[in-house]
Amino acid sequence: MDVYIAGVGMTKFGKSKEPLEKMMAEAASLALKEAQLERVDAVYTGVMNVEEFVGDSNFATLLVDTLGLVGVPSTRVETASSTGAGAFEAAFYAVASGHMKHVLVLAGEKMTHLPTAKTTRILSEVIDRSERRYGVTMPALAAMIAQKYAREFNLSQLKLEDILAQVAIKNHTNGYLNPYAQFRKIITKEEYLKSQMVSYPLRLYDCAPITDGASAIVLTSQPTAIKVSGIGHATDTSAVTHRISFTSFDSTKEAAHKAYAMAQLDPSDIQFAEVHDAFTPFEIIGTEDLGFFSGGEGWKALEEGITQLRGRLPINPSGGLKARGHPVGASGLAQLVEIVYQLEGQAGPERQLGRAEIGLAHSIGGLGNNNLVTILERTDRKRISKANTPPFGQAWNSEDQCGTSAPKKSAPSPPLMGVGTLEAFTTLYAVPEGFRSPLTLGFVKTEKGEVVMACNPDYRSPKELKMGKKVSLKTREGLYVFEKLTWWNRLKDWLIK
Amino acid sequence: MDVYIAGVGMTKFGKSKEPLEKMMAEAASLALKEAQLERVDAVYTGVMNVEEFVGDSNFATLLVDTLGLVGVPSTRVETASSTGAGAFEAAFYAVASGHMKHVLVLAGEKMTHLPTAKTTRILSEVIDRSERRYGVTMPALAAMIAQKYAREFNLSQLKLEDILAQVAIKNHTNGYLNPYAQFRKIITKEEYLKSQMVSYPLRLYDCAPITDGASAIVLTSQPTAIKVSGIGHATDTSAVTHRISFTSFDSTKEAAHKAYAMAQLDPSDIQFAEVHDAFTPFEIIGTEDLGFFSGGEGWKALEEGITQLRGRLPINPSGGLKARGHPVGASGLAQLVEIVYQLEGQAGPERQLGRAEIGLAHSIGGLGNNNLVTILERTDRKRISKANTPPFGQAWNSEDQCGTSAPKKSAPSPPLMGVGTLEAFTTLYAVPEGFRSPLTLGFVKTEKGEVVMACNPDYRSPKELKMGKKVSLKTREGLYVFEKLTWWNRLKDWLIK
Numbered sequence: 003m004d005v006y007i008a009g010v011g012m013t014k015f016g017k018s019k020e021p022l023e024k025m026m027a028e029a030a031s032l033a034l035k036e037a038q039l040e041r042v043d044a045v046y047t048g049v050m051n052v053e054e055f056v057g058d059s060n061f062a063t064l065l066v067d068t069l070g071l072v073g074v075p076s077t078r079v080e081t082a083s084s085t086g087a088g089a090f091e092a093a094f095y096a097v098a099s100g101h102m103k104h105v106l107v108l109a110g111e112k113m114t115h116l117p118t119a120k121t122t123r124i125l126s127e128v129i130d131r132s133e134r135r136y137g138v139t140m141p142a143l144a145a146m147i148a149q150k151y152a153r154e155f156n157l158s159q160l161k162l163e164d165i166l167a168q169v170a171i172k173n174h175t176n177g178y179l180n181p182y183a184q185f186r187k188i189i190t191k192e193e194y195l196k197s198q199m200v201s202y203p204l205r206l207y208d209c210a211p212i213t214d215g216a217s218a219i220v221l222t223s224q225p226t227a228i229k230v231s232g233i234g235h236a237t238d239t240s241a242v243t244h245r246i247s248f249t250s251f252d253s254t255k256e257a258a259h260k261a262y263a264m265a266q267l268d269p270s271d272i273q274f275a276e277v278h279d280a281f282t283p284f285e286i287i288g289t290e291d292l293g294f295f296s297g298g299e300g301w302k303a304l305e306e307g308i309t310q311l312r313g314r315l316p317i318n319p320s321g322g323l324k325a326r327g328h329p330v331g332a333s334g335l336a337q338l339v340e341i342v343y344q345l346e347g348q349a350g351p352e353r354q355l356g357r358a359e360i361g362l363a364h365s366i367g368g369l370g371n372n373n374l375v376t377i378l379e380r381t382d383r384k385r386i387s388k389a390n391t392p393p394f395g396q397a398w399n400s401e402d403q404c405g406t407s408a409p410k411k412s413a414p415s416p417p418l419m420g421v422g423t424l425e426a427f428t429t430l431y432a433v434p435e436g437f438r439s440p441l442t443l444g445f446v447k448t449e450k451g452e453v454v455m456a457c458n459p460d461y462r463s464p465k466e467l468k469m470g471k472k473v474s475l476k477t478r479e480g481l482y483v484f485e486k487l488t489w490w491n492r493l494k495d496w497l498i499k
Numbered sequence: 500m501d502v503y504i505a506g507v508g509m510t511k512f513g514k515s516k517e518p519l520e521k522m523m524a525e526a527a528s529l530a531l532k533e534a535q536l537e538r539v540d541a542v543y544t545g546v547m548n549v550e551e552f553v554g555d556s557n558f559a560t561l562l563v564d565t566l567g568l569v570g571v572p573s574t575r576v577e578t579a580s581s582t583g584a585g586a587f588e589a590a591f592y593a594v595a596s597g598h599m600k601h602v603l604v605l606a607g608e609k610m611t612h613l614p615t616a617k618t619t620r621i622l623s624e625v626i627d628r629s630e631r632r633y634g635v636t637m638p639a640l641a642a643m644i645a646q647k648y649a650r651e652f653n654l655s656q657l658k659l660e661d662i663l664a665q666v667a668i669k670n671h672t673n674g675y676l677n678p679y680a681q682f683r684k685i686i687t688k689e690e691y692l693k694s695q696m697v698s699y700p701l702r703l704y705d706c707a708p709i710t711d712g713a714s715a716i717v718l719t720s721q722p723t724a725i726k727v728s729g730i731g732h733a734t735d736t737s738a739v740t741h742r743i744s745f746t747s748f749d750s751t752k753e754a755a756h757k758a759y760a761m762a763q764l765d766p767s768d769i770q771f772a773e774v775h776d777a778f779t780p781f782e783i784i785g786t787e788d789l790g791f792f793s794g795g796e797g798w799k800a801l802e803e804g805i806t807q808l809r810g811r812l813p814i815n816p817s818g819g820l821k822a823r824g825h826p827v828g829a830s831g832l833a834q835l836v837e838i839v840y841q842l843e844g845q846a847g848p849e850r851q852l853g854r855a856e857i858g859l860a861h862s863i864g865g866l867g868n869n870n871l872v873t874i875l876e877r878t879d880r881k882r883i884s885k886a887n888t889p890p891f892g893q894a895w896n897s898e899d900q901c902g903t904s905a906p907k908k909s910a911p912s913p914p915l916m917g918v919g920t921l922e923a924f925t926t927l928y929a930v931p932e933g934f935r936s937p938l939t940l941g942f943v944k945t946e947k948g949e950v951v952m953a954c955n956p957d958y959r960s961p962k963e964l965k966m967g968k969k970v971s972l973k974t975r976e977g978l979y980v981f982e983k984l985t986w987w988n989r990l991k992d993w994l995i996k
Contacts, residue, residue: 003596044732050556051550051556053548053550053551053624054550054551057624058624058628059547059548059579059621059624059625060578060579060624060625060626060737060864060865060868060869062577062578062579062734062869063578063579063734063735063737063864063865063868063869064627064737066734067734067736067737067738067868068737071734072734072735072736073733073734073735073749073750073753074733074734075732075733075734075754076578076734076869077576077577077578077585077588077589077732078576078577078578079574079575079576079577079589080559080574080575080576080577081559081560081573081574081575082556082557082559082560088574091574092574092576092589092592092593094596095589095592095593095595095596095598095599096589096592096596098592098596098597098598099500099591099592099593099595099596099597100595100596101592101595101761102592124556127550127554127555127556127557128556128557129557130561131555235541235572235574236570236571236572237559237560237563237564237568237569237570237571237572237573238560238569238570239564239569240557240560240561240564240565241564252570253570256570257572264598367557367560368557368560371557371560371564372557372559372560372573
């Protein structure tokens, strides 16, 4: 059974004094009003970690009570930071099954009331335990991925910095035009460069903020102006270091593959997209993984202005997670609300896109390991028959690149003491509760060819570290430790032996 | 599209040294083996509170990685203590939609490694904030509900004690025969009476234990020997004191109504059931709410032996949550695994039921506010046409009793200082972190007819308290406080004024 959008709503994102359930009720009432419904057959609620952010369990029940919908079935859904999209997917199947006519999807998170180190600790729990114990955070992992991207595609540190700044500037410009955005402020390259280093080379302006907010969508089996054309969902290894590639996400590629297949579309059909930019490098990588641009070409499209609001393929017209804000459970659904605003022509004169008949939302769960891609389409859009064209665009060869069914690397073997290659590194300044700042971390390739997470005992800024260089690698208290390969360090190791 | 069971599996319930994901992988591999599948289209995972029990977020991803199913879409579902049934429902819709062929449902929880007061605090977070701040726990609420039941149906305290003991004895006897059960021990009335008081009148043997365990089911769109005939899901007020009735759960009635309607069956068709007996009084109430017996008659059926393993309508042949154990996220799915064992004739010679063609599972989320009812049926069962019979059994009049769409009471109005009626009370000995033991709590009806939660400042056992008696009611530090209505207390109040 086909599934349609009957109504959408969201709160302004930012800092809120309201309890989470009240914010979610505000978003819900807007969506129900647009849908002209007072009651629904079920509620699906996306919240990532209400247990630790607000100290509640059984939140799905609290929510229907707050909404005045006592009695209605209510289910909480969670897929880490893609939770809003995950709740939408679960609700989609409920309606598609024919068992439910009208379903309310709600997503939200309340985060700004806690100290940053506590929020950082809670957010870090999405990271695999084997990596989390190093004190690594989401920005630190994203920083190392950015470093790898630069190295893989021969971008200098200066060039990388410039590209990331351009993502931030573009999304802040879009956010400036979005009344729902947390940051409604245009930023300059100078301001970007002055912003605080969070985890080298990522600055504050490279990272989505800590945000309160809620979003809501009503799904229905009754035809409306907007249809859900495709949904895809895929996972990847829990530990980032267990992957073959660090500069693209298999989970995005596989989810996109499924969404395009369900929609019978290819990347060239998409007119605009909301791409998960929790960290600026992820927008570049996302546009490549979604098949809009070839691998290593996403940054060129950005430089050419293609992804700007008035470009050929606008990316994050809402301002993205970067400027609209990132209440972790809500973002995946807020992206879809933005797509609906655009498809309905309700995005306001400054932000409304000219071509808005088909849009895509891409949401990342965890560090790229629980991702969803959703395609929404106007029902009055004319489809051109594609019977004789290949199912996917040139830029994106799903057979070659889609590695989710390919064998993954196994967990690294026990301790060693030797030499490795520094694949990527970062110095993390915003550390989780219980860790000392700054903290230098790296991906190190062992002599056996495995990549492991490792920390550097030198708490000063590691100016002398370089990617691709050999480092000493040993274990200390069950953690891998890497150091610059000096004669002095080699002698120390020899003496300890 | 119809949905069938392709395979089931579970771990032995009890204390486990294995990490949660390993326990869940063990259950999954049994279910996948029975289904003869190596890969599925999606995984739906039910865990209630991994964030606080084991300190992980993004658990759905960790699980597919542990299972060797990297790439497969993975979604976590949660509906408080009915989570296992909630995950099953979400997976059911995914298959019923026609978008997925084979889906793995997994449910589990790891709880025994934490101190009891911490576990109690975590479990109490499912209770509405307005009630939780009194220090009330799930056993304390269940105790007051038991008291109300006794009062409503004119049972003496001694009679109530005898009935609850019979539930515990029956379920322990069934658990003795179940190799997966945490407690494989027959208990006597004497042992029951000797067991520690948790929250008067509920003893340790009235409460499901703290348990580690996991369960798994593979759903498929390809016909097998067992079909999912009906699923119903409903909610109730977050706060227990906001309800009209305390001796039946509207959420069970409404969920049962929906499940029977989908299955086109009525209560008299059900041959055996797994009923959520986290607390012994809930089994009695459950058998009434499900329409097996009239309101206030459930305890008589128990006394007559109808619900015993060899009775006319066996309830909890597995031993129930009481004896099999209650890993909160897993129980709702473990009930369904037991139904499948029985329908397959795989329950072992001692526990196997003679008539096992159609079974029902009833799972309570929170304190009766997020409940699910699921009906499984052998596909070779002959259906008798019921075109001319009413849709529901005599014992259960859904129109009169099903109050979920009836207006609910609003939250109680601000503080007062006056006299109320003690509707139910309990003395809680196992208090959550941060509260003093013992703690006496009550439901007090105000002069305006509202029921509020209130605490008693007398920390000794309140032998002088009686249900139905007038008590003084006032507010202190934002909490309602009740005391015996003595001249001395009245004088104190007058002096304070």
